[in-house]
Amino acid sequence: MGTAERDEESGAGTAGGQGGRRFGNIRIGNVRDGVVGIGDNNRIVNGPQGGAVCDPAYEELLRAVGQLSADLARLVDSPQVSALSDELTSTQDEIQRTGRAGAGRLARLRVLLQDAGAGVGMLASGVAVGQAVGALLGG
Template sequence: MGTAEKDEDTGAGEAGGRGGRRFGNIRIGNVRGGVVGIGDNNHIVNGPQDGAVCEPAYEELLRAVQQLSADLERLVATPEVGALSDELAGAQDEIQRTGRAGAGRLARLRVLLQDAGAGIGMLASGVAVGQAVGALLGG
């Protein structure tokens, strides 16, 4: 048979002798050393997925940021907590992408930790972020 045979359960068909599957007008064959995206809203990353290598101080900060972010989800939302949460998300992304956080971001984190108030300072994760930021900024 020179044409694709339709599979009754999935609507897919075997491509006649060409080593792939057919789904509608799309033929999926072998892909090596590249990426393919089909359909709407794709996000394709072609490269290492492990993130950047971090110095131990930034690894410690990243762990503390992740823990504080999780802890903030359980607090009553205030503008200060929201701003801190947003900055923590940015710091986490920056550290994972580049292996570090810039001095400007660290300074903003320090100020936002203070602005968020005593409630954050009572959280062990808030103390850990404050200590890690202080160590990286030198004070």
């Protein structure tokens, strides 16, 4: 990537010294793995961001999943609780990466919530995940 040079006489810039025009015209040669902003009030962010933007319903599910994951750590471990915990982690990863969770994942989560039994059903976070999944699956 070339460096920008400034023509002191005219105040115009040239890109990498490769014949950019003067008096306000801008010429950009090659840019690789970078960003360019031209004009006033630009905001350029280069690099990975905090995840995909998601629908408020998925944001609610993401919060509930995080809370239930923390609550499950306090329960006596069982195969059902372990399977639910693993699915919660996968659901959280998928929502953070894509902004949503697929219908198949939501259906598995619903079944695993039921399989984990009364202990999870008594947790407020378990109820919140169940309600969020129900709303997203339509029932």
